[in-house]
Amino acid sequence: MTEQTAHPQPRPGLSDHPDVVVSVGTDHHAFDRLVRWIDDYARRRRDLRFLVQHGHSRAPRDVPGTPFLSGTELGDQMRAARVVVTHGGPGTIVQARAAGHLPVVVARDPELDEHVDDHQLLFVQRLEEAGRVRSCSTPQQLAALIDKALDNPEDFRVSGADEPEQAALRAGALIDLLVDPEPGPAPAGVPAAPQGPADWPEVTVVVPTRDRPELLRRTLRAVAEQDYPGRITTLVVYDNGRPDPSLAREGGDRPVRVLSNTLTPGLAGARNTGVAAAGTDLVAFCDDDDIWLPGKLRAQVRVMLEEPDTEVVCCGITVVYDRTECVRVLERTSVSFGDLLGSRLTELHPSTFLIRRRALVGGCGPVSEEIPGSYAEDYELLLRLARRRPVRNVPEAGVRVLWHRHSHFAGRWQTTSTALRWLLDRYPEFALVPRGHARVSGQIAFAEAASGRRGAALRWIAATLRRRPAEPRAHLALLVVCGIPPGWILRALHLRGRGV
Template sequence: MTSVPAPPPDRLPDGFAVRLDPRTRRRDGGTALLGGSPLRLLRLLPRARDLLRGDRLVVGDAATAALAARLLDAGLAHPEPVAAASADLTVVVPVKDRPAELDRLLGALRADRATAAVPVVVVDDGSADPAAVCATAGRHGARVLRHDVSRGPAAARNAGLAAAGTDLVAFLDSDCVPRPGWSGVLAGHTADPRLALVAPRITALESAAGGWVERYEAAVSALDMGRHPARVAAGTAVSYVPSAALLARRGALGTGFDESMRVAEDVDLVWRLTVAGWRVRYEPAAAVAHEHPATTREWLRRRAFYGTGAAQLAARHGAAVAPVVVSPSTAAACALLLSGRRPAVLAAGGVLAVTAGRLARRLARPGQRAPAGLAAVLVLRGSAAAGRTLARSATRHHWPLKS
């Protein structure tokens, strides 16, 4: 397994702003915040309440920097990145036998004013027709590195990473088309000195085919992490981001992706970075379109291939690979609700009520009544989130479970 360096101890800089997630709620007269992923209740000391009177916090000293960092790492708030007008950036494109798609991607980069002049490194990972790849890259002024034999996407990205001479490196797969302004939005996140990776939202590339596969991928693609910004870490709502489109701080990646992994190397890198103490962010305000599979056969083949990475991830990261982590009470309630029968639905309500009662007793403060209403909200929100996760996992390609 490749290693990553430790993050710097630097605090968030003055002027850095964070804003509470719209789904974060103030509780107990503003003395606590409820939200994040996993759902949590964060009690605020009087000094923190004074600093956070609204939904926005601007770093101006050590105290506000510490509070902003705590809110970020709890998933209760997100950065307000200021789009960088220009970034010290190199774009790395791994490719194998896709000259037409490569031409489309490079054309989009050159048409975007923000990336028109950035250096681009195309890594040809053993294409059958290297002359076609070289000619396509040459028309757009891109540098070409070649592997005579395919070594996999991780090795191709690492070759580009090693060749980059800039502080920031963006990885884009050849079947992607970045939307205008994507790089500036992502680069704005690097004002956080502990930010290692930030990923855009991956949307469906428009197509005239219009089959069921394309409609499905446009609605619930495994590459689309949704419309909400998020911190990225194992066990959260956004546990990883795909390497089809990423912006990285070159100094944070160390030796980069694990070249022994032909699949799930992106998940592995994200988890190694977060364990080491780096931050990884998902920023849907930046978008990159992706050419999804168009046929049932191609869709099934790709899903099966992605699924082969679960064993390697489990060997490296253990239980973190489980896509579904639910409590026994939540699992029981969901099972009862799925039966659809009235007695079972009533029983599910009873299970949740007992769970809420136990949680209320745990949340009770000395000399005060148990907060039954707050406990009920926590249980209902947690159960709803678990239900959404279970539904989404029914079509996922990673299936180890943890209870």
């Protein structure tokens, strides 16, 4: 916790060791509720000494307070105190436990404008269940817990350097990922806009393909016709099929190479085969049934040039289904890990990905070949990339995405269900985002219903509704259980540019 000097209250001397130390952290949201509760309690306990670090909340009226303390000062005060009360911030909880206290914790509530979302409520609930804190949600509970800690101090003491602190630190880092970072200063030394072809970096496009020769040729034409001054090399990776050497094209600034998937059969292995063969810093993905619009690559590479730390850039799409078109554009230019847990964000389609190769080879790792059937491998890759730094987005449609009945995963409901269950197991962070968890479990419910597994579907429907009663996928799954053909529902959704 860093020292702040803006309008500080007179702080007590560090030798005036308080009986009760209260810390609300440094979040810019006020937490007046906890300060008020402490004031009320202190008026009944004139025999105790208090210190309240109140941050951006109002100063306490009846006890000493200070807006901010350095980490060293706060730690010293916590170690000397008899009881420590904190907000639900991971860092403050860890500091209290490191000082030897089982802290009494009041989580900030977003419904009261005390935080941006409910992650403190969820985090504190988990720590309470694990016995790492004692939580309360009313002034009566707070008073009772402080009294209990004063009367039975051994019940509120912990070892200051045990394994639970490391677990809390890991959980704290996880929580931080769920919150949009504060915008930082613009990077220094932004490169000048490229002038000629030599200033634009070469890009390798990886196009996995299987049994769609006509669509593939259309895709390759769209890549070759990009309004991009630099060189574009396309790698066509055949997955479980004989390569067509006639597609290869040498020379010029739009060469095409033809490869066979040498890794795990499936979309993930085919993408990784292409990435391994790429010799450029920038690698783009495009499915063999999608079409890039002419300005797509230029707009994305410009972002990469202006922001050297950016690892992935996406853009919007136009969904084409049964002669209808629907534009799906995400208006924001930055997407966080928390955003992706809350929503798949269909606009961030794999055919829009432009990625720095080093992020895959030496960073978060390649496309996962463990996902059953390679289903949602693109989404899982985005989650890993977003853990490192935000995903950048160009808020305009750059790709025409064809949805059709012959899509690779059409009707493969058991593969879909198995892969999504794998995703929930691999990313426990979903449990901290009820909306996101309900979205995935609702998809599992629909897949189980569509595959005729009525009992499993009903169990997943119930689990989904417990987390989020308004989750539409659970209700769609229930319609399928009741006899509505899943194809009818999918068609109605696809005509609107939507999917389950």
